[in-house]
Amino acid sequence: MPYHAYAGHQAHQPLEPFAYDPPPLGEYDVEIKISHCGICHSDIHILDGDWGDNFPYVAGHEIIGTVTQRGALVTHLQIGERVGVGWQSGSCMTCEWCVRGETNVCRHMIATCQDRFGGFADFIRTDSRYAFPIPEKLTSENAAPLLCAGITVYSPLATFGVRSSDRVGVIGIGGLGHLGIQFAHKMGCEVTAFSTSPDKEAEAKSFGATRFIHSKDNDQLRAGRNSLDFILCTVNVNLDWRAYLRLLRPNGQLCIVGAIPDDMMIPAGALISGQKSIRGGSIGSRATMTEMLAFAAHHGVVAQTETMPMHKVNEALQKVRDNKARYRMVLVND
Numbered sequence: 001m002p003y004h005a006y007a008g009h010q011a012h013q014p015l016e017p018f019a020y021d022p023p024p025l026g027e028y029d030v031e032i033k034i035s036h037c038g039i040c041h042s043d044i045h046i047l048d049g050d051w052g053d054n055f056p057y058v059a060g061h062e063i064i065g066t067v068t069q070r071g072a073l074v075t076h077l078q079i080g081e082r083v084g085v086g087w088q089s090g091s092c093m094t095c096e097w098c099v100r101g102e103t104n105v106c107r108h109m110i111a112t113c114q115d116r117f118g119g120f121a122d123f124i125r126t127d128s129r130y131a132f133p134i135p136e137k138l139t140s141e142n143a144a145p146l147l148c149a150g151i152t153v154y155s156p157l158a159t160f161g162v163r164s165s166d167r168v169g170v171i172g173i174g175g176l177g178h179l180g181i182q183f184a185h186k187m188g189c190e191v192t193a194f195s196t197s198p199d200k201e202a203e204a205k206s207f208g209a210t211r212f213i214h215s216k217d218n219d220q221l222r223a224g225r226n227s228l229d230f231i232l233c234t235v236n237v238n239l240d241w242r243a244y245l246r247l248l249r250p251n252g253q254l255c256i257v258g259a260i261p262d263d264m265m266i267p268a269g270a271l272i273s274g275q276k277s278i279r280g281g282s283i284g285s286r287a288t289m290t291e292m293l294a295f296a297a298h299h300g301v302v303a304q305t306e307t308m309p310m311h312k313v314n315e316a317l318q319k320v321r322d323n324k325a326r327y328r329m330v331l332v333n334d
């Protein structure tokens, strides 16, 4: 029985209905009937051909659904169980990094909708070890964005040495940023939100920020110097990095999780003075994913979502392109 999806056949063209025969169900695989799938900016990069031209692409990697079939060696997931699948749906399981549990940096990573067909569909077949049970407290609509946006912001906060006494800045209040503010706040950190839209101040504070800096206001940036230990940058544009590095206290880290397309120009002195560092964050490991879902359920981290039916995928994508989704668009199957 073929799966029914929506595929991009060439860059910048609307998606079209697309049927394909699923690959054979491997020993460790599960088949998932998809109920929800969030839209991430990475989906747009893939569909626009920014990251390769291996069309057709079925995008979608914030998948929630229920297990409908399982391979012979799958024992930890039950038929009918609700699970989620994010950006990564496979790794080698044997390299140094996989053995250490840092599966998200495995060089043999399989990307859910770049290396195979993704979640804008009715079903998906995938490695069960990358299908994560969803805690009961989370609704499917709110859980979907956690599978990519959530793990992308949670993992750096949880694994790069941030402590509850730290002061954390979050640049950008969108799909990623609004979750980053909530996670950092619930971890006990004092949170500063940065945005180019002053009208987002009240919402940023409702997510847990105690300070708001209008990032186009140089006076506000200057006043915030030497006040943060960790900055999470969720936007995908180049900024005045020197100004942001000045906001950090000694040993502070600037972590980049937004896919900035251009080179980042950093004066070496801005790193040397105060021993500051810049690093990237790339989703999170399997263990961190499980931890993040439990944390979100326990502490009430809630993704703000807008839903649209799956068949309106083109309309939904346009809203995301226009930055009109507040804050995460989630497609729902009938």
Ligand SMILES: [Zn+2]
Binding pocket: 040, 041, 042, 043, 061, 087, 148, 149
């Ligand atoms: Zn994503």
Ligand SMILES: [Zn+2]
Binding pocket: 091, 092, 093, 094, 095, 096, 097, 098, 099, 106, 107, 108
């Ligand atoms: Zn590996």
